Amino acid sequence: MAGVGALLLAVALAYGRGLGAALWLGGATYVAFVVVHFEHRVDATAPLVAVLLLLCGELSAWSFDERWQVRADAALAWRRGAAVGALALAGLAASALVVAVSAVPANHGLAWTVAGAAAAVGAAGTGIWVARR
Amino acid sequence: MTGFISPRLPLYASLAASGLVAGLAFGRVEPVALAAPFLLALVAAVPGREPSVLARLSLDRDRALEGDEVTATIELSSAAGVDRFDLLVPLPPELSVEGAPVRSLLLRAGEERTVELKLRCERWGAFSVGPLLVRAGDLLGLRSWEGEAGEAQRLRVYPSEETLHSLVAPLETQVFAGNQVSRVRGEGIEFADLREWQPGDRVRRVNWRATALRGELWVNEQYPERNTDVVLFLDTFAEVRAQGRSTTDRAVRAAATLAHAYLQRKDRVGLVGFGGVLSWLLPESGTRQLYAIVDTLLTSDIVQSYALRGVDVLPPRTLPPKALVLAITPLLDDRTAAALLDLRARRYDLIVVEVSPLELLEPDPASSAQLAHRLWRLSREALRWRYEQVGVPVVTWREGVPLAAPLEEVNAFRHLARPA
Numbered sequence: 001m002a003g004v005g006a007l008l009l010a011v012a013l014a015y016g017r018g019l020g021a022a023l024w025l026g027g028a029t030y031v032a033f034v035v036v037h038f039e040h041r042v043d044a045t046a047p048l049v050a051v052l053l054l055l056c057g058e059l060s061a062w063s064f065d066e067r068w069q070v071r072a073d074a075a076l077a078w079r080r081g082a083a084v085g086a087l088a089l090a091g092l093a094a095s096a097l098v099v100a101v102s103a104v105p106a107n108h109g110l111a112w113t114v115a116g117a118a119a120a121v122g123a124a125g126t127g128i129w130v131a132r133r
Numbered sequence: 134m135t136g137f138i139s140p141r142l143p144l145y146a147s148l149a150a151s152g153l154v155a156g157l158a159f160g161r162v163e164p165v166a167l168a169a170p171f172l173l174a175l176v177a178a179v180p181g182r183e184p185s186v187l188a189r190l191s192l193d194r195d196r197a198l199e200g201d202e203v204t205a206t207i208e209l210s211s212a213a214g215v216d217r218f219d220l221l222v223p224l225p226p227e228l229s230v231e232g233a234p235v236r237s238l239l240l241r242a243g244e245e246r247t248v249e250l251k252l253r254c255e256r257w258g259a260f261s262v263g264p265l266l267v268r269a270g271d272l273l274g275l276r277s278w279e280g281e282a283g284e285a286q287r288l289r290v291y292p293s294e295e296t297l298h299s300l301v302a303p304l305e306t307q308v309f310a311g312n313q314v315s316r317v318r319g320e321g322i323e324f325a326d327l328r329e330w331q332p333g334d335r336v337r338r339v340n341w342r343a344t345a346l347r348g349e350l351w352v353n354e355q356y357p358e359r360n361t362d363v364v365l366f367l368d369t370f371a372e373v374r375a376q377g378r379s380t381t382d383r384a385v386r387a388a389a390t391l392a393h394a395y396l397q398r399k400d401r402v403g404l405v406g407f408g409g410v411l412s413w414l415l416p417e418s419g420t421r422q423l424y425a426i427v428d429t430l431l432t433s434d435i436v437q438s439y440a441l442r443g444v445d446v447l448p449p450r451t452l453p454p455k456a457l458v459l460a461i462t463p464l465l466d467d468r469t470a471a472a473l474l475d476l477r478a479r480r481y482d483l484i485v486v487e488v489s490p491l492e493l494l495e496p497d498p499a500s501s502a503q504l505a506h507r508l509w510r511l512s513r514e515a516l517r518w519r520y521e522q523v524g525v526p527v528v529t530w531r532e533g534v535p536l537a538a539p540l541e542e543v544n545a546f547r548h549l550a551r552p553a
Contacts, residue, residue, distance in 0.1 A: 020144045027148060027167055031155050034163045046166040053148075054170040058273065061141055065274060072237035076217055079239065083272040087177060091170025098169050102162035126172075130179050 005029055012060060016067070019060050026053055042102060047095030051088050058084045134183055134269070134280035142178055142275055145171040178275035186211045186218065186240065188282035190263045195286070197254050199293040199386075205262060207248040207283070214242035219268040220282075227256035227290070255377075257292035257385060259431045261285045291427055292382075294390040295536040300398070301543045303361040303457035304482045311360025312398040321357035328354055362403070362416045362453045363395045365426075366476075368462030368469040369408025372435045373490035378532070380463040380488045385430045387461050387486060387536050392426045404429055405451055407469060409436030413451045444472045444479075457482045463490045470516055477523050484543050485520055485527040492532040 005025030012019040034043045062080065101119075104112055152168025155161075186209060193204040205222060218238045224230060231251040238246060252262070263285040270277030306315040318325045327343050330350030343351040365388045372381040388404070395402045396418060403416035404426050412433075414425055444452070452458065458481045462469050477483045496506035517527045526546040528539035 020140075020147075023144065023148060024151075027152070027164075030167065031152075031159070031161075031164050034161065035159050038161075038163075042161075043163050046163040047169075050167040050170045053167065054174065057141060057145070058174075061139070061274060068235060069233045070219070070235040070237050071233040073239050075239050076237055079216070080272050080274075087174060087273070088170070091173050094173050095166040095169040098166045099162055102165075126176060130175055 009056065009060070013063060016064050019057065023053055023057055026056070042099060044099065046099055047092050050095045051092045054091050055084070055088055058087065134267075134278040136183060136276065136278050138178070139275045139277070142175065145174050149175065174273075174275070177273065178271065181271045181276040182213075183278050184211055184213055184215045184218075184269040186215060186267065186269060186282065188220070188265055188267060190222070190265055190283035190286060192252075192262060192286045192288060196289045196291065198291050199254055199257050201254050201290070203252045203254060203288060205250040205252055205286075207250070207265065208245065209238070209240060209248065210243075210245040211240045212243060214244070215240040215269045216272040217270045217274070219270070220248070221266045222250060222263060223266060224252065224262065225258070225260050227254070227258050228260060228262070228288070229253045229255055252288075254288075254290040256382060257290050257431060259428075260288045260290065262288050289428070289431060292386040292389045292430065294393055295386065297390060297394050297537050297540065299537070299540070299544070300391075300394055301457070301459070301484060301540055301547075303363065303455070305455040306359035306361050307401070307453075307455065309360045311358060311400060313359055313361050313400070314356045315359045316356070318354045319357040321355040323356040323358070325354040325356045327351050360398075360418070361395075361400045362456035363391070363400055364403045364405060364416065364452055364456050364458045365391055366405045366407060366458050366460040366462075366473070367430075367433060368460065368464075368466065369406050369410070369433055369435055370438070370466035370469055371463065373463060373465070373493045375493040378493060380465075380490050380493070381433065381435055383530070383532070384461045384463070384488045385433055387488070387530065388430055389427055390536055391459060391461075393423060396420070396423050402426065403451060403453075403456075405447060406433055407442070407472060409438030409440075410434075411442070411446060413447060415448075415450050416453060416456065442468055442472070444475050452476070452481065455482070457484070460485045461488060462486070463488045464513055464516060465490065473525070474519070474523065477520075477525050483525045485525055486539055487517070487527055487529045489529050489531045 005022050008018050008022035008025060011017070012022050030049050034046070062084070149168040149171040152164040152171070155164035156168070189208045191206050193206070197203050207220065207222070209218070209220075216239065218240045219235055220238070221235045222230070224234070229252070231253065236248055238248070240246060263283050264281040265283045266279070267282045268277050268279045302313060304316070306313050306317070314323050315321070327340055328351065330339065330352050334352045338352040340351050340353045367384055367388050369381065372379050392402050392404070399418055401416035401418045402422060404412070404414040406412035406429065412429055414422070414429055458476055460473050460483065462473075462485065464470065464487050473483060473485060491510070494506070496502050520527045526543045528542040530536060530539045
């Protein structure tokens with residue numbers, strides 16, 4: 001599956017199609033791998049894999065945009081690079097936070113329970129906000 | 134402006150949703166961790182709002198010649214700023230732009246930016262430049278808004294002209310003063326002959342030397358300078374077009390050149406566009422007529438038509454008596470050929486300038502195509518022979534040869550042959 005995903009990514013870069021399938025296969029391969037090989041442990045590299053998948057999508061899209069014959073301001077490339085970098089770092093932090101929070105035992109006190117409930121409400125609220133915009 | 138979202142957004146949303154579902158299904162945190170950056174990207178795309186951008190397009194001039202460069206200036210400003218602003222000036226194929234046709238800019242809040250594009254006029258015609266096609270988006274390209282901005286600008290590109298040293302003189306002149314020495318004797322400057330004095334002759338016309346020799350009054354006769362009527366007969370029934378070149382382009386260039394040259398001689402020049410769409414301009418003189426002719430030529434185009442059309446559909450004043458008719462044609466359509474023979478039968482002074490399509494047509498190496506090409510060339514020879522039989526000079530204007538060359542051929546033909 002990983003091989004097919006890599007092949008699809010190469011095809012996507014060459015022909016500009018199939019990026020979605022490549023990312024899907026990459027993600028599915030990783031999930032299958034951790035389900036099989038990490039039975040009672042958490043894979044600490046999950047945030048890195050997540051950010052790499054995101055970077056695959058963003059950098060491929062940037063590559064597609066650059067194929068048009070466009071005369072662009074130099075500042076645009078720097079700003080986009082910074083934006084992609086910032087998004088990747090923020091994604092890494094968010095993903096790491098998810099992994100870190102998962103290590104906390106479920107029955108560790110009221111404060112954690114309240115924090116978890118607030119996080120769930122916040123996630124649902126963010127989802128609704130995104131959907132409404 | 135119309136809003137669009139990048140195809141990545143639905144993809145990221147589906148990846149994030151799948152990660153969350155997989156996390157629940159397998160009871161593991163890794164799929165949720167996988168979904169987190171994609172959720173963050175979705176959140177990052179949300180704050181984008183439709184930007185407000187003011188755009189103005191202007192050209193440094195609205196008339197140009199073939200081969201000229203025209204500068205298009207685009208002035209942009211935005212109160213709130215735009216992270217990435219793409220703009221494209223839609224251009225007809227006859228105009229090209231130096232470098233990339235699309236510009237991407239960073240518009241800061243309150244900043245005014247000016248973009249200059251050098252447009253090269255590759256071919257004559259009347260064109261519309263703009264309105265601008267614009268796209269404003271966020272830095273990551275996750276959301277964008279597209280639309281049109283600015284007003285379209287009109288640009289007229291006139292055909293470049295050939296250099297002519299001499300023109301074909303018409304066989305007959307008109308009654309008004311001009312630069313053409315008439316064949317009919319009258320009041321003028323050019324000496325024609327001597328004749329005996331007759332009552333009514335002015336004293337200043339007496340040739341005293343001839344009078345002294347002969348012992349009786351003899352007077353000088355002169356050729357008067359008169360104007361002529363020239364009708365440019367442009368065949369727009371059919372053309373041959375290959376590799377960006379066409380017979381119509383050259384025909385229009387020839388017509389513009391001839392109109393300019395004859396109008397400079399104070400002649401009256403008219404125009405007949407004979408093709409799928411019939412157009413005409415009555416013969417007139419002056420600069421205004423030159424602009425009218427060139428403007429009409431700019432709209433000349435080949436329009437497919439099966440209508441049987443002869444010269445009888447033209448208004449009579451379009452073809453005044455004694456006019457020189459200069460037909461500019463690739464000799465591709467039988468209707469034009471018949472109309473020209475009809476004009477000759479009506480005793481018009483007719484000259485056919487054949488805009489040669491042969492350079493644009495390379496016959497296929499296959500033997501059948503070669504044979505067809507030879508037969509076609511033979512049929513063109515036969516048509517030329519028919520014209521010459523009725524006293525019409527047919528000169529071929531080949532690509533790469535100045536227009537002056539075939540016109541000199543006409544003058545040579547007229548020295549040898551005396552049309553009826």
